[in-house]
Amino acid sequence: MNSVPTRHEFLYISANGKHLFYFITYLSLAIMAAQVLARSKLWMQGKPMAKPKEPQTLAGTIKTWIHHVLVYILAQKKVRGSRKTTGAPMHLLIFYGFLALTIGTTLLAINTYSPIKFHYGLYYEVYEMTLDVMGMAFVVGVSWALIRRFLSNQRQRPVMGHQWSDYWALLLLLVVAVTGYWLEAARISSTPWHDWNWVSPVGTSLGLLEGRFSPAMYRFAWWFHMSWIWVFFVTLPQMKLKHVLVAISTAAGAPEVEMGRLEPILMEEVEQTGKIGASEAADFDRWHLMSLDACMECGRCTEVCPAWNVGKKLNPQLIVQETRSALYTKASLAAKVTDEELWACTTCNACVEACPVLIRQVDFIVDMRRNLVAEGKLTGPATTMLRQMGSNRSAWGNATDREAWMQGHDVPLARDKKTFDVLFWVGCAGATDPAGIKTSQAVAFLLNKAKVDFACLGTEEACTGDPARRVGDEFMFQDLAGSNLETLKKYQFHSIVTACPHCLNTLKNEYPDFEDKLKVEHHTQMLARLANEGKIKRIEGQFTYHDPCYLARVNSESIAPRSLLNLPVIEPQNHGKKTLCCGAGGGRMWMEEDPGQRPAERRMEELLNTGSTQIALGCPFCKIMLETGVPADKSDQVRLVDLAVLMQESNGGME
Ligand code: SF4
Ligand code: SF4
Structure with missing residues (x-):
């Protein structure tokens, strides 16, 4: 008897039994391979992947593949970070x-x-x-x-x-x-x-x-x-x-792009196809189509969706499944996904962050929206916003209002200085919305106090185009991006600072598709550095803090805003990368909300559940939206205020 620990293979199985085993095993593997091949032919119906601006060498590409598989598949990074x-x-x-x-x-x-x-x-x-x-x-x-x-x-x-x-x-x-x-x-x-x-x-x-x-x-x-x-x-x-099987390929080949970046539509492509956006599954690119088959139907995306959580029809898991179904059946996307679902999205990227197999639901949604806009299916206040953007180059108010907020404040203009260290990008809300104006004045006050050499573009600044792009009007966005980039080329500066996370995302992650990379910071990042250098004082008092989606999740910044406060933040249930959307993004700010289906109310409830009525934030969109979510009986107790305004107060400035 063999006393060395081991075991016999094919114990009691005859030679004929072995042959039968091999035959059926190879046959079943061949059937599996044939089905995978049939699936991959469906993925190949999609457009070729967009070429990266900085192409990688073969060795670099392989290194990226290995890195993605190690991180996302073997280490299960996204699953471990799940809220479930x-x-x-x-x-x-x-x-x-x-x-x-x-x-x-x-x-x-x-x-x-x-x-x-x-x-x-x-x-x-x-x-x-x-x-x-x-x-x-x-x-x-x-x-x-x-x-x-x-x-x-x-x-x-x-x-x-x-x-x-x-x-x-x-x-x-x-x-x-x-x-x-x-x-x-x-x-x-x-x-x-x-x-x-x-x-x-x-x-x-x-x-x-x-x-x-x-x-x-x-x-x-x-x-x-x-x-x-x-x-x-x-x-x-x-x-x-x-x-x-599919998640390994999806992870390996995942495009190395920022969460907040949308793929531009090329005019040549539109001229060739006569089509804008996606009306059928084959209008997406091959990686995106393959990613649909990686979906494990775990529901993580839907669980975190602010629209779904206030009872809207939008269910990002279903968007993925129905788009996949359109690919298999060759049905039009309109037959599978309703306009109502598509318009409900705030592009908050909570679904993208939650998805363990790296599916980019927002890319699908915006590409389908682009087609709806091209077909004239956008109605309501959002069309007014687009018209205004076309005529005034501003999402709010009038472009000439962009210097009114500066009166009585020491705000240098770029056209007077030509060369400076920091360009303060004010944004539409920062120039025209009353609360946004207070934030802009506070930022200018703090930059002056810290003796930062800065300037603003004033009337030369136009909307970055973020709301237009996310609503689905890609060419309005590209038009605004082009004119803004032309303006920026006129001046010499080292970096841009902005108090709007949407402007931050667009300037930092999307403008580089049309020009070289810009160094862009959120105002809380610059203020944190100035506070560390002892040039300005931190904020006294205790607050809860609402992380804006486009800062904390999309651009991974949740430390700098907190570091501006002397006392620890009273954290709401969802914070940092897992913050809960206020409902303003994706052009939703300009769309009607049914009572009882407002993400802002849900988020406000969560913020007030901390027991604090003093709420700091760092986004003009969030401020406007969350104001609408304050319960009537608490309206005189709740204070929603930008961190820059609080910092201005701590530094002897007036609110
Ligand atoms: S981006 Fe936000 S609102 Fe849109 S589907 Fe994803 S989780 Fe829902
Ligand atoms: S989180 Fe990703 S894998 Fe899970 S259901 Fe949503 S799309 Fe599918």
Whole structure:
């Protein structure tokens, strides 16, 4: 008897049985590959990917692929950062259990089919123990997922599917794992006893419980287990489990672009196709189409969507599924996704941040909006905003008002200075909205106090075009971007500072598509530096702080605003990257909201739940929107105020 820990492969399986096994295994793998190939042909119907402005070398591209797979797939970065308290550990158990079983099976195959034999001794013991434990992690994770889905409440049901296919995928995984343990138990109880059997505690315990197995019973258990593995191979590409395969390619090839950047439409492309935006799935690019198949239907995107959470029809998971369905069926996007859903999006990117497989839902939504705008389907106040932007180059008020806020304040103009260190980009709200004006005056006060050499463009500044772009009027945006960039070229400066996170995002992440990169900062970033240098004082008093989506999530800045306060912030439930949208972005500021469906009310409720009525913020859009969410009985208690205004007060300036 062999006393070295190991096990026989193809125990009790005859030569003919082996041949049959190979035949069915290769056949099922071929069926799986054919289905994947058919899917990839669908993805190839999309447009070629846009060429990056700075093309990478082949070595650089491979390095990026490897980095993405390590971070997003192996380290499961996005899943670990999930807001779901139960979803993340459950998925991690399933993923790492599955990964261990896959690696284990591959090692076993190498040992069987290569001349190198290593499946014995200490290696064997570690191998068996690892697979036994990780197999249990897998079984627990899958069972957890099944129970969670079954027990999900009515609100979760549209997110967490209850079709037979939703249960089938999980049940299949469970059957494969459980029959694997049963097979292991059968092997242990049909072969002579060894003490080292205990390196597989689960299999051995089951084997002792089952009692003696005959070779015939072992053979039955073996074929039964293999049958489920073949079923798994054949049905994998049809189930949501296909994300196991597709997510690796999606992560590897994910474009290296900022969360807040939208892909420009090229005029040449419009001339060739006669089409603006997406009206059918093939109008998206190939990576975006592939990413649709990576969706695991986990519902994380919908769970965090501010529109969905106030009862609107928009469900980002459904947008992904319906767009995928349009790809498969060649139906028009309009037949799958309603205008109402598309207009409800605030482009807050909470869905993009939450998605574990890097799907960029906002790109799909804005591209479909572009088509709606081109078809004349945008109505209501947003069309007035676009008209105004076309005539006055401003989202609010009149372009000539852009210098009125400066009167009585020491605000140098670029046209008088020509050369300066910092360009203060004021933005439409900063120049024309009463609260925005107070913020602009406070920023100017603080820059003067810290002796920063700055200037403003005044009437030379136009809207960056952000609201137009996100509503779907791409060419209005490109027109404004072009004229602003021409203006900027007239002056010499080192960096831009702005108090508007939407201007920040557009200038920093989107203008570089048309010109060289600009160094752009949010005012809280510059003020934090000036405070660190001792040039201005920090804010006294305690506040809660509302993170603007386009600063904290889209541009990853949530530390600088907090550092302006001497006391720790009273944090609302959702903060930092996971902040809750006020409802203003994506042009929603200029769209009507039904009572009871206002994201601002929801966010205000959360901010007031901290117990504080003193709310600091760093975005003029958020300020305007959140004001509308203040409950009537609290309107004289709540103070919503920009950090710059608070800092002006701390530094001896008037509000
Ligand atoms: S961007 Fe925000 S509002 Fe739009 S679908 Fe995503 S989570 Fe919902
Ligand atoms: S799009 Fe992403 S977050 Fe939404 S259900 Fe699919 S995988 Fe989950």
